[in-house]
Amino acid sequence: MPNTPLSRGWKAFRFHVVVALVAALVLVAGGLAIAQDRTITSAVAIRQDYLAAGSYTVDQVLQSGRQFFAVSFLPADGHGEGDAGPRASQRTAMWTTALHDPLQMPFLRINGIDSQSCFACHNSAGTYVPPGQSARTQKPGGVGGAGDFAAALLSSSQFPNRLSHILRAPPRAFGSAYLQELAEEMTGDLLAIKQQAITQASQNPGAIITKSLIAKGIDFGSISVQCPFTEPDPTPVEATAQSSVAASSTGGSTTYSCSNPKISTANVVGVSPDLIVRPLQHKGVAATLRSFVKSALNFHHSMQAVEVVGINTDCDADGLINEMAVDNTSPAADENSVQVQESLGDVAALSAFTGMLRPPGVSASISYSAQVGKTIFAEIGCTNCHVPSLNTNPHPQFKILLAQPAPGCPTNCGPYGCQQLGSFAEADATVQPAVKAVNATKSLATNQPATATTTYCPSGFYCIDLTNPGSGLPDEFLPRLPANSDGTVTVPLYSDLKRHAMGYDLEQLSPEQADDAGTNIANELWLTSKLWGVADNGPWLHDGRARTIKEAIVMHGGDAATEAANFVNLSVTQQEAVLDFLNTLIIPPSP
DSSP states (O other): OOOSHHHHHHHHHHHHHHHHHHHHHHHHHTTOOGGGSOSSOTTTOOOHHHHHTTOSOHHHHHHHHHHHHHSOOOGGGTOSOOTTSTTHHHHHHHHTTTOSSGGGOOOOBBTBOOOSOSTTTSOBOOEEOOTTOOSOEEOSOOTTOBOOGGGOEEEOTTTTTSSOSEEEOOOOOTTHHHHHHHHHHHHHHHHHHHHHHHHHHHHSTTOEEEEEEEETTEEEEEEEEEOOSSSOOOSOOOOSSOOOEEEEEETTEEEEEESSOEEEOTTBOSSOTTOOOOOBTTTTOBSSHHHHHHHHHHHHHOOOBHHHHOTTOOTTOSSOOSBTSSOOSSOOSSTTSHHHHHHHHHHHHHHHHHHHSOOOEEOSSOOHHHHHHHHHHHHTTGGGTSOSOEEOOSSOEEEEEOOOOOSSSOOOOBTTBSSOSSOOOOTTSSSOHHHHHHHHHHHHHHHSOTTSOOOOOOTTEEEEESSOOOSSOOGGGOOOOOBOTTSOBEEOOOOOSOEEEOOGGGOOOSSOEEOTTSOEEOTTEEEOOOOTTGGGOOSBSTTSOBSSHHHHHHTOOGGGHHHHHHHHTSOHHHHHHHHHHHTTEEOOOOO
16 A cells, blocks of 8 residues: 555554454453453352341442343353253244254243343333433433333243234333332231131131221222031032131130131132232232242243252253352352352342332423323222322331242243243242231231330341432432331322223233232233333333323223223313323433
8 A cells, every 4th residue: 555644544543453452352361341241240249148147238239239130141140041941942943944053042032031131121211301402312210111112022822833922011110119018018908807807707607707808998809708617508608628617615605716717709809819919010920029030030031040940950951050140050069058149149139129229200390281180080080090109008118038949940830831921930839928028027016025126127038128228329229209207108109009801902812821829810900000100111001002101091991991981082182181190200310
């Protein structure tokens, strides 16, 4: 090349490129290639035994959880499965016409293994106009937000014969720890009513005792209990077990104990027969964030924690064990080993991050039209299900169960395979995690000595105070909802945390999906969407078919058909006022 200014410039450019490439290789060799570092490292690993002992600040736990949520898992972390993995045949069917060797594609897309990070699908806090500017852009702090239709979950129990049974839009996680706490409190109320019915039935052998199931003002129908005195009563009460009544005489009075009452849940509505309120996922599948997170790790990433597959078990045939730990190649000696405790602790940290993301809020400026729209929203009946707020009990805690390793690869597989949709069945547990939380909290309140330092975290759980989680938290977790004077917290969720039939058009066309106890949920039933943050949650509805909030409203049917018709019958100005109100329910940007 001639020695011209242009040629000299080109030579200089090539020199700098070579220097940059060499520098990059040096960084890689030195372990400083940030983009390819493992996500699970010693710097961020959380041991569950240390977590239980209080060895970490809340800030440390949440920052570690943020890394596990926002950064891509690599093969060295345990992402993906081997050629003989449980979804290998589906990967072959998926990619056989696209690749010479379909198993070279680590992703499946239908039935999971569809991303490398949680952030890939949960990444938007909506849009806004930055101060001093005139054009809209994405809000900062989108980690944990909703996702576009492109990130929708696809699943089919009959793949490849049928491409998709299940379609789910990625929901936002903001404020979800408040939802779990409310649901656990409501579960406690419902179980207490059930126990009252059993007690009263034991005092009245042969009588059918019916109790209304109302928790925080939400009506879940009724439950009936019968304790036959001698022979089984022919009254048509659903029998869940053989009934027996033992009598004893004390001081001239007779007391009966009903060891196996006949319990009818035929009139229970909006909740599973076990009376556990499940606030997570579009159909109310999972009761706790930990239950959801451990399953989502496996379904979406084939990251198999020991609480799902057991110690030293390679269920996905990728050559790695004790995944979600730093050392995933060396066998663990027992459940107290570092690998096991890190696997358990890292899932706890990811659950903590997901739950503690800042709660949605309300626009700082509310127009007159929006104020009118809020009134109309109630007048046309929308708040019958989208209840504006529910109050927690005093001093609410985000309780994360200190989990144990599973006995081995899961065998309780439904029609969607062992990679259950969003929540592994907890049916093998002696007591459901949500019920453990209820029982442990009740025991704490009953047995805590009056002179002891007050604690609100029951034994067997790691807790974060939802009102005062600690100092030094990053902005994405703030602000918290304020406490009322009595220590309760008003959660403006705009939901009753109850399932409702939503009509023919929104019915799921597939085998029924089960909740995390293995109980099927009818295809027409959907959990009432939480409308806090609804302005920044598009696309809308469980499958993302609604491109606008207005489309979502008019698509309501079934239990909400009357309310949808009421909206349609409003004047254009009134409809716009309702939409103006809903657009004040936002996700606050993270500074």
